[in-house]
Amino acid sequence: MDLHITNIINDLKNDDFDAYLLTQFTNVEYISNYKPTSFAFCIIKENPIIYASGMDMELARNNSSIEVKEYESYDVMINELKDDGIKSLAIEPTLPYSTYVRFRDDFTIDSKTYIDKQRMIKTPAEIEKITRATEIAQKSFLQLDILNNKSTEKEVAFDLVRHMIENGASKESFDTIVTSGAESSLPHTIPQDKKLTQPILIDWGAIYEGYCSDNTRTMVYTEKQQEIWDIVAESHDKAIKAIKPRMKCCEVDKVARDIIADYGYGDRFIHSTGHSLGLDIHETPGFSMRDETIIEEGMVITVEPGIYLEGEFGVRLEDTVYISRKANVIGDLPLNID
Amino acid sequence: MDLHITNIINDLKNDDFDAYLLTQFTNVEYISNYKPTSFAFCIIKENPIIYASGMDMELARNNSSIEVKEYESYDVMINELKDDGIKSLAIEPTLPYSTYVRFRDDFTIDSKTYIDKQRMIKTPAEIEKITRATEIAQKSFLQLDILNNKSTEKEVAFDLVRHMIENGASKESFDTIVTSGAESSLPHTIPQDKKLTQPILIDWGAIYEGYCSDNTRTMVYTEKQQEIWDIVAESHDKAIKAIKPRMKCCEVDKVARDIIADYGYGDRFIHSTGHSLGLDIHETPGFSMRDETIIEEGMVITVEPGIYLEGEFGVRLEDTVYISRKANVIGDLPLNID
Numbered sequence: 001m002d003l004h005i006t007n008i009i010n011d012l013k014n015d016d017f018d019a020y021l022l023t024q025f026t027n028v029e030y031i032s033n034y035k036p037t038s039f040a041f042c043i044i045k046e047n048p049i050i051y052a053s054g055m056d057m058e059l060a061r062n063n064s065s066i067e068v069k070e071y072e073s074y075d076v077m078i079n080e081l082k083d084d085g086i087k088s089l090a091i092e093p094t095l096p097y098s099t100y101v102r103f104r105d106d107f108t109i110d111s112k113t114y115i116d117k118q119r120m121i122k123t124p125a126e127i128e129k130i131t132r133a134t135e136i137a138q139k140s141f142l143q144l145d146i147l148n149n150k151s152t153e154k155e156v157a158f159d160l161v162r163h164m165i166e167n168g169a170s171k172e173s174f175d176t177i178v179t180s181g182a183e184s185s186l187p188h189t190i191p192q193d194k195k196l197t198q199p200i201l202i203d204w205g206a207i208y209e210g211y212c213s214d215n216t217r218t219m220v221y222t223e224k225q226q227e228i229w230d231i232v233a234e235s236h237d238k239a240i241k242a243i244k245p246r247m248k249c250c251e252v253d254k255v256a257r258d259i260i261a262d263y264g265y266g267d268r269f270i271h272s273t274g275h276s277l278g279l280d281i282h283e284t285p286g287f288s289m290r291d292e293t294i295i296e297e298g299m300v301i302t303v304e305p306g307i308y309l310e311g312e313f314g315v316r317l318e319d320t321v322y323i324s325r326k327a328n329v330i331g332d333l334p335l336n337i338d
Numbered sequence: 339m340d341l342h343i344t345n346i347i348n349d350l351k352n353d354d355f356d357a358y359l360l361t362q363f364t365n366v367e368y369i370s371n372y373k374p375t376s377f378a379f380c381i382i383k384e385n386p387i388i389y390a391s392g393m394d395m396e397l398a399r400n401n402s403s404i405e406v407k408e409y410e411s412y413d414v415m416i417n418e419l420k421d422d423g424i425k426s427l428a429i430e431p432t433l434p435y436s437t438y439v440r441f442r443d444d445f446t447i448d449s450k451t452y453i454d455k456q457r458m459i460k461t462p463a464e465i466e467k468i469t470r471a472t473e474i475a476q477k478s479f480l481q482l483d484i485l486n487n488k489s490t491e492k493e494v495a496f497d498l499v500r501h502m503i504e505n506g507a508s509k510e511s512f513d514t515i516v517t518s519g520a521e522s523s524l525p526h527t528i529p530q531d532k533k534l535t536q537p538i539l540i541d542w543g544a545i546y547e548g549y550c551s552d553n554t555r556t557m558v559y560t561e562k563q564q565e566i567w568d569i570v571a572e573s574h575d576k577a578i579k580a581i582k583p584r585m586k587c588c589e590v591d592k593v594a595r596d597i598i599a600d601y602g603y604g605d606r607f608i609h610s611t612g613h614s615l616g617l618d619i620h621e622t623p624g625f626s627m628r629d630e631t632i633i634e635e636g637m638v639i640t641v642e643p644g645i646y647l648e649g650e651f652g653v654r655l656e657d658t659v660y661i662s663r664k665a666n667v668i669g670d671l672p673l674n675i676d
Contacts, residue, residue, distance in 0.1 A: 037526030038609070055525045055609040058648050097438050097449050098431035111435050158503055165496055170528070175509065187393045188375030190508070271376070271393040310396050 002065065004031060004118050008044050011114040017090040019045040019081065020114060021103070024094055026279040027115050029210065034064035041077060042066075045086065051077050074102045082106065090114065116284050121298035126211060126278060127322050127330075130300055133169065133213035134320060134331040137206040140164040141333065146200065146219065153178045153191035156202075164206040173205035173212035174281045184218070185314040187271055187306065199225050199313050205281065212281045213330075214302050216318035219337050228265075228307050228315045233335055235259040235305040236317045239273060239287070243303075243327035249291040256287070256305045265307045274302040277320065299323045300330075340403065342369060342456050346382050349452040355428040357383040357419065358452060359441070362432055364617040365453050367548065372402035379415060380404075383424065389415050412440045420444065428452065454622050459636035464549060464616060465660050465668075468638055471507065471551035472658060472669040475544040478502040479671065484538065484557065491516045491529035494540075502544040511543035511550035512619045522556070523652040525609055525644065537563050537651050543619065550619045551668075552640050554656035557675050566603075566645050566653045571673055573597040573643040574655045577611060577625070581665035587629040587639075594625070594643045603645045612640040615658065637661045638668075 008020055022028055022042040028050065029035035031042060038053040040060070051071040052060040060068040071077065081089075088108040091100060092115065103109060122130070140163030149156060157178040164172060179189045181197035203216040220229045239256035256273040260266055272288035277300060285293035287301060299322070306316030317335055321327035346358055360366055360380040366388065367373035369380060376391040378398070389409040390398040398406040409415065419427075427441055428450035441447060460468070478501030487494060495516040502510060517527045519535035541554040558567045577594035594611040598604055610626035615638060623631035625639060642656030655673055659665040 053609075055646075057608070058646075059524050059527070091435060093434060093436035095435045096431060097429060097433045097435060100435050100438075101449070111439070154503065158500065162496065162500070165492065171513065186397050189397070270395070271391075308393075308396075 002031070005044055005048055005066075007118060008114045009046065011112070011117075012044070012090060015090070015112065017088045017110075017112070018086040019043050019088075020090045020112065021095070022092060022115060023099065024092055027092065027119075030115065030119055030279060032064040032066045034060045034068070035210070036060075039071075041071065043081065043086075045084070047084075078103065078106050113284075119278055119283060120276060120285065120293075121296060122278060122300050122322065123298070127298075127300060129209045129211035130213060130278065130320070130322070131330050133173070133206045133208035133211050134215065136164055136167045136169050136208055137173075137204060137213045137215060138331045138333040140167050140169075140206070141202065141204065141215070141217070146202070146337065149196055152193050152195055153180060154193055156196065157191040157204075160202070160204055164204075167206075169206035169208055170210075171207050173207045173214060173277075177201065177203035177216075182311055182313060185308040185310050185312060187308060187314065187316065198222070199229075199315065201314060201316060203316065203318065210279055212277045212279070214277055214281060214304075214318060214320055215331070215333065216304055216306075216316045217333070217335070217337055218315045218317060220315065225313060225315065228309070228313075229317075231260060231263045231265065232305050232307055232315045232317050236303055236319070236335065239303050239305065240319070240321055240327050240329060243295065243321065243323065245295050245297050245323060245325065247295050249285045249287050249293045249295060249301075250289055252287040252295070252303075253289055253291070256303065257289075260305060260307060268307045268309060269305060270308055271306065274304055274318075276301045295323055297323050297325070303327075340369070343382055343386055343404075345456060346452045347384070349450070349455075350382070350428060353428070353450065355426045355448075355450070356424040357381050357426075358428045358450065359433070360430060360453060361437065362430055365430065365457075368453065368457055368617060370402040370404045372398045372406070373548070374398075377409075379409065381419065381424075383422070385422075416441065416444050451622075457616055457621060458614060458623065458631075459634060460616060460638050460660065461636070465636075465638060467547045467549035468551060468616065468658070468660070469668050471511070471544045471546035471549050472553065474502055474505045474507050474546055475511075475542060475551045475553060476669045476671040478505050478507075478544070479540065479542065479553070479555070484540070484675065487534055490531050490533055491518060492531055494534065495529040495542075498540070498542055502542075505544075507544035507546055508548075509545050511545045511552060511615075515539065515541035515554075520649055520651060523646040523648050523650060525646060525652065525654065536560070537567075537653065539652060539654060541654065541656065548617055550615045550617070552615055552619060552642075552656060552658055553669070553671065554642055554644075554654045555671070555673070555675050556653045556655060558653065563651060563653065566647070566651075567655075569598060569601045569603065570643050570645055570653045570655050573607075574641055574657070574673065577641050577643065578657070578659055578665050578667065581633065581641075581659065581661065583633050583635050583661060583663065585633050587623045587625050587631045587633060588627055590625040590633070590641075591627055591629070594641070595627070598643060598645060606645045606647060607643060608646055609644065612642055612656075614639045633661055635661050635663070641665075
């Protein structure tokens with residue numbers, strides 16, 4: 001049996017649960033190699049099974065490493081689970097309330113992060129795919145010739161996605177951010193139909209064989225912009241240097257945040273320092289003030305401090321690192337783009 | 339006060355709830371015009387409020403029509419709600435279990451579809467945006483010159499998205515499906531790096547001012563493909579003709595399904611006949627076997643019967659209709675593409 005499933009079954013035994021219900025598409029994919037396109041109920045127990053939507057049956061049979069049955073109804077599924085002796089059910093924290101309600105009268109239920117715990121630690125094969133996604137994304141960025149660009153934000157975003165797909169990505173890993181001028185102070189703004197102004201902030205990533213990449217670069221032009229850029233770069237570099245296995249995630253956030261605060265911009269760093277990624281662009285753990293997760297080898301996490309001056313501009317610099325005995329930056333795109 | 343909010347407050351009163359918690363991004367957008375990029379808690383009560391993420395504060399203040407406060411912690415938010423006299427809380431069916439758990443000790447909770455009920459009925463302004471999205475998508479499709487295309491599925495999908503963006507879409511409304519040959523029997527397959535073969539199935543849509551469009555066309559080449567196409571077209575046309583306000587949604591599904599079943603392909607129509615769309619690409623109600631929702635004027639729903647012959651090919655034909663005294667097809671792209 002697959003190691004991921006064995007580990008989860010051990011977790012279930014330790015916590016006295018009979019089965020684990022997974023419905024999040026990337027969780028089902030992680031366990032079975034079949035990524036649902038509509039809905040699926042993946043039940044991990046001694047004999048794991050996926051109840052797949054009728055429209056997915058051909059795909060599921062082709063791809064799934066575990067048994068697949070066509071979903072008929074909640075009643076049929078719940079009765080089959082009860083016939084199998086299932087009395088208690090662990091669920092994902094993200095399970096929708098309305099789905100939880102369908103199970104709660106028949107099973108003892110609580111949410112468990114067994115699957116997140118597995119997905120936190122990437123295998124070498126997973127790190128390779130994230131690295132390939134990052135290389136594709138960074139190569140595509142360099143094809144933009146950004147510094148002489150007379151295009152609109154939307155056009156640049158579109159070119160970047162085209163390059164990524166031509167270079168082998170299946171798609172972008174999230175809506176590409178190309179922003180410039182005052183809008184760059186909005187961390188998640190979307191590209192506009194306006195010609196690029198200054199500074200230029202680009203936050204982008206590719207998906208390669210299901211795995212995401214994530215980077216941000218900001219190109220600055222004035223003395224004030226450069227001053228802010230230097231602070232963010234110092235925070236970025238020192239945070240990465242500080243990362244070691246057995247530290248807590250929040251300690252890395254503190255390193256990044258303290259540097260920015262020391263320069264007087266603490267209240268202008270308005271998000272966490274980073275998030276894990278993999279099959280999803282946002283995974284746990286994250287480098288945030290409240291995340292007490294212990295850093296372990298095999299984690300892949302972004303480091304992305306930023307300073308946002310409302311009405312003026314924003315600067316964010318982001319790399320993704322994988323943790324071995326230290327943090328290794330994935331890809332080789334310089335922070336400073338000339 | 340906004341009519342949507344007034345209606346929800348009336349629903350709350352009727353069901354003896356003090357407040358309604360919304361977290362789904364398009365629900366918050368629907369109520370306030372501010373679409374979160376990270377997370378938000380929108381509480382509808384006599385004095386509605388949104389607790390927004392710190393990184394969204396500038397965006398939220400710029401866009402929200404209702405009061406915005408920066409989220410600090412669950413404890414602060416819950417205490418403020420309790421100070422405001424809130425004892426019972428209606429939630430969205432989609433609320434993640436882990437969020438529900440944060441509220442359940444302090445409030446009486448049940449899920450309610452007040453917001454879905456509002457969003458089902460589109461205003462003329464919303465129908466206009468869906469129409470514009472559809473026109474952009476259909477115009478872009480016709481720019482493909484699909485019948486003489488020597489490209490790969492991925493290239494065609496990419497061209498289609500580029501045309502949509504050039505024609506004014508903000509983005510595609512879902513991952514564009516361009517599939518051909520045997521893969522077309524997988525309803526939700528993704529474009530491959532292979533040259534187009536036959537038949538060609540394209541399922542695509544644009545987003546315009548936040549609103550989605552959705553269409554599918556299948557181009558067939560052999561006698562067998564044409565035979566299947568004719569059945570699907572008959573099902574599509576007769577289902578649309580049958581739609582009337584005060585029917586049940588499942589009755590429309592039955593019209594479409596019975597025609598396909600009469601030709602002996604009932605078990606090869608492996609999904610529902612249609613779904614509503616709007617700010618989201620999938621909304622309620624849908625034309626499905628189990629949806630007993632009464633059809634009302636102002637609903638916007640797809641009609642998309644299909645027949646999928648595993649290992650051979652699939653045919654799906656999809657239009658989006660808005661309901662007045664009858665069903666009106668949005669856009670004017672013929673079913674039959676020559």
